Amino acid sequence: MTITPLMPVYPRCGVRPVRGEHCHLIDEDGTRYLDFASGIAVNLLGHSHEGLISAIQEQANTLMHVSNLYGSPQGEKLAQMLVDATFADTVFFTNSGAEAVETAIKAVRAYHQSHGNDHKHEIITFSNAFHGRTMATISASNQTKMHHGFMPLLEGFKYAEFDDLESAKALIGPNTAGFLVEPIQGEGGIRPASDAFLQGLRALADEHDLMLALDEVQCGVARTGTLYAYEQYGIEPDILATAKGIGGGFPLGACLATEKGARGMTFGTHGSTYGGNPLAMAAGTAVMKAVANDEFLASVKDKGERLRTRLEQFIGNYPDLFELVRGKGLMLGIKMKVESRPFFLHLRENHDLLLVAAGDNTLRLLPPLVIGDAEIEEFFAKLSAGAADYIVPEAA
Numbered sequence: 001m002t003i004t005p006l007m008p009v010y011p012r013c014g015v016r017p018v019r020g021e022h023c024h025l026i027d028e029d030g031t032r033y034l035d036f037a038s039g040i041a042v043n044l045l046g047h048s049h050e051g052l053i054s055a056i057q058e059q060a061n062t063l064m065h066v067s068n069l070y071g072s073p074q075g076e077k078l079a080q081m082l083v084d085a086t087f088a089d090t091v092f093f094t095n096s097g098a099e100a101v102e103t104a105i106k107a108v109r110a111y112h113q114s115h116g117n118d119h120k121h122e123i124i125t126f127s128n129a130f131h132g133r134t135m136a137t138i139s140a141s142n143q144t145k146m147h148h149g150f151m152p153l154l155e156g157f158k159y160a161e162f163d164d165l166e167s168a169k170a171l172i173g174p175n176t177a178g179f180l181v182e183p184i185q186g187e188g189g190i191r192p193a194s195d196a197f198l199q200g201l202r203a204l205a206d207e208h209d210l211m212l213a214l215d216e217v218q219c220g221v222a223r224t225g226t227l228y229a230y231e232q233y234g235i236e237p238d239i240l241a242t243a244k245g246i247g248g249g250f251p252l253g254a255c256l257a258t259e260k261g262a263r264g265m266t267f268g269t270h271g272s273t274y275g276g277n278p279l280a281m282a283a284g285t286a287v288m289k290a291v292a293n294d295e296f297l298a299s300v301k302d303k304g305e306r307l308r309t310r311l312e313q314f315i316g317n318y319p320d321l322f323e324l325v326r327g328k329g330l331m332l333g334i335k336m337k338v339e340s341r342p343f344f345l346h347l348r349e350n351h352d353l354l355l356v357a358a359g360d361n362t363l364r365l366l367p368p369l370v371i372g373d374a375e376i377e378e379f380f381a382k383l384s385a386g387a388a389d390y391i392v393p394e395a396a
């Protein structure tokens with residue numbers, strides 16, 4: 001037998017964390033890493049946030065799970081917080097981002113099909129999107145590397161060019177049900193949509209009675225300096241998928257919708273055994289209490305601007321390595337002129353700095369939102385040292 005007990009779908013690296021302390025991870029052999037990956041935009045309160053830990057502990061002591069057969073005071077509370085803080089009128093809780101996007105896809109189709117328009121099923125999505133790893137969510141992306149071995153895909157997705165309104169418009173036809181788009185592509189390389197693009201999609205959706213569904217699984221939950229990124233575009237979606245940061249490390253996602261966006265989601269149309277269980281609700285409520293206020297959001301914006309300004313100065317010292325900095329708030333990307341992956345490995349292996357690799361030769365910076373000046377200084381010390389002693393590998 002050569003297969004590992006953990007199904008070998010991840011090329012896991014040698015870092016084997018066993019403990020977290022605020023913005024650092026400590027691995028099996030005691031190495032201390034600065035964590036600017038946050039479990040891929042998940043641990044937005046860092047690794048040892050007292051409010052989150054005690055909320056989970058208390059709820060675990062009281063009641064962990066009952067199923068959705070029963071009333072949910074815990075779910076009503078968190079759903080109300082999300083409704084009060086966003087465009088949404090209603091919330092469906094899931095356990096992951098892919099399930100939140102799946103719910104969004106079903107809601108887009110059901111909006112039409114629950115009212116007799118059974119032919120409306122096509123969803124226009126965008127090049128280099130990432131929406132998750134289920135059959136529907138890989139089908140929603142044009143990235144063929146995720147498709148190999150899993151054919152046939154789910155029908156009904158059409159791929160337009162990201163940030164190109166004309167290409168989206170050209171795909172609208174009699175069967176179109178809506179758009180699904182990341183306001184800021186994460187895995188695709190921290191690529192923010194332009195204002196004109198998202199505003200244009202909103203206008204097209206209104207004009208053709210289509211649903212505008214946003215995937216804010218990565219860019220949502222205060223990451224960009226507003227609770228959700230759409231707020232910075234001057235538009236509101238009909239449907240929005242959120243996850244990653246919303247549980248702060250506890251598996252939780254949600255599909256938010258307006259009353260109109262959820263009109264097809266009636267009794268019996270959708271469900272989840274774990275979704276929204278009391279333990280997850282305690283985690284989500286603790287996260288919302290910490291982040292959904294002006295003071296916290298302003299601090300994210302401020303730290304994001306400082307980090308970005310310094311990054312822009314820094315990359316000027318290495319014009320052969322770095323091309324540009326992009327992103328919003330504390331969701332930042334450094335696009336490299338050379339292959340980014342070896343540099344990302346160099347920072348991890350030689351400077352104990354954890355980032356996330358992304359498409360388009362981009363390094364993803366997704367620090368915990370609770371970083372302070374000390375972590376920003378430490379980050380620049382590691383990055384500077386890493387750039388200074390980096391030897392670009394010769395092309396194979």
Ligand SMILES: *Cc1c(COP(=O)(O)O)cnc(C)c1O
Binds near residue numbers: 130
């Ligand atoms: C991570 C991610 C997902 C999938 O979330 P999972 O929790 O891994 O299922 C979907 N959309 C975007 C934009 C993501 O970044």
